[in-house]
Amino acid sequence: xxGVVQSPRYKIIEKKQPVxxxxxxxxxxxxxxxxRQNLGQGPxxxxxxxxxxxxxxxxxPKDRFSAERLKGVDSxxxxxxxxxxxxxxYLCASSFQGTEKLFFGSGTQLSVL
Amino acid sequence: GDSVTQMEGxxxxxxxxxxxxxxxxxxxxxxxxxxYVQYPGEGLQLLLKATKADDKGSNKGFEATYRKETTxxxxxxxxxxxxxxxxxxxxxxxxxxxxxxxxxGTRLFVKA
Numbered sequence: 001x002x003g004v005v006q007s008p009r010y011k012i013i014e015k016k017q018p019v020x021x022x023x024x025x026x027x028x029x030x031x032x033x034x035x036r037q038n039l040g041q042g043p044x045x046x047x048x049x050x051x052x053x054x055x056x057x058x059x060x061p062k063d064r065f066s067a068e069r070l071k072g073v074d075s076x077x078x079x080x081x082x083x084x085x086x087x088x089x090y091l092c093a094s095s096f097q098g099t100e101k102l103f104f105g106s107g108t109q110l111s112v113l
Numbered sequence: 114g115d116s117v118t119q120m121e122g123x124x125x126x127x128x129x130x131x132x133x134x135x136x137x138x139x140x141x142x143x144x145x146x147x148x149y150v151q152y153p154g155e156g157l158q159l160l161l162k163a164t165k166a167d168d169k170g171s172n173k174g175f176e177a178t179y180r181k182e183t184t185x186x187x188x189x190x191x192x193x194x195x196x197x198x199x200x201x202x203x204x205x206x207x208x209x210x211x212x213x214x215x216x217x218g219t220r221l222f223v224k225a
Contacts, residue, residue: 004156042117042202042215043157056212091156100145100206102213104156 002026004105006092012111018080021108025073025094032069033102034077035091043091049075050097082112115140119203119216126193127224134188134219136177136203144205146170146179146186147213151200160188160201198223 005024013019025032030051035043046065048056051072060067064083069075079086089109093102120135138146148160148170161170166181175190186203203216 040217042204042217044215045212048212093157100147100213101159101162102149102157104149104158106154106156 004092004094004103006090006105006108008108009106010109010111012113013082014113015084016081018078019082019110020076020078021090021092021110023075023077023092023105025075025092026103028096029094029103030072030097031095032075033091033093033095034067034075035093037089037091037107039088046077079110082110084112086110087112115144115205115207115214117203117205117214117216119201119219122200122218122220123222124219125222125224128195129192130223132188132190132193132197132221134201134203134221136186136188136216138184138186138203138205140184140205140207142207143181144207146177147204147206148175148177148186148188149202149204149215151202151218153199157202193221193223195223195225197221 032049034046037043047060047067049069067077089107091107092105116139118137145164147162149157150160151157161172163170163179169178177186177188200218200220202218206213
């Protein structure tokens with residue numbers, strides 16, 4: 001069974017440019033999460049979806065970040081415009097609805113120059 | 114709010130040494146507690162969990178006991194191997210929702 005798939009693996013952009021990350025969760029997982037992991041820190045939740053509905057986006061910086069999960073499967077996280085402080089690893093995770101075990105992708109490492 | 118504090122790394126051990134990574138938490142209610150592990154180049158994966166006080170989670174020789182009186186969930190292994198070199202994250206999932214909060218992670222190096 002395929003795990004959570006994220007792309008790209010690495011992304012280098014200049015500040016003020018837009019960037020997008022893509023995530024394909026494990027088949028059948030209703031819940032999808034986007035986390036941000038700064039260097040030397042643990043992951044921090046940005047947004048959680050139940051199917052196509054964003055049920056917790058309280059930590060998402062909505063002035064520049066947006067996310068969507070069309071048809072309740074794949075998800076895209078976008079930053080526009082990117083700032084230097086956005087450099088981090090962006091992790092996608094999924095889980096069966098109602099369970100606590102998270103399955104993580106390998107992440108997208110973003111460097112903003 | 115809820116939080117997790119774990120010992121800073123890196124922790125460097127020789128093969129077959131005893132491992133302890135300390136983790137304490139602050140939470141309202143009765144959270145579930147987890148240890149996740151991140152091997153080089155891979156995503157985080159669940160190592161073990163405990164859902165109520167005095168529960169012991171175990172997997173791959175690792176153990177952790179949910180201690181409500183000390184709000185702790187320390188990770189232990191009796192004899193580490195080189196293949197255990199990774200970053201270990203303590204985490205909690207609060208009651209009433211599925212927001213998992215992670216500690217900062219502890220990097221473990223095991224020397225042959």
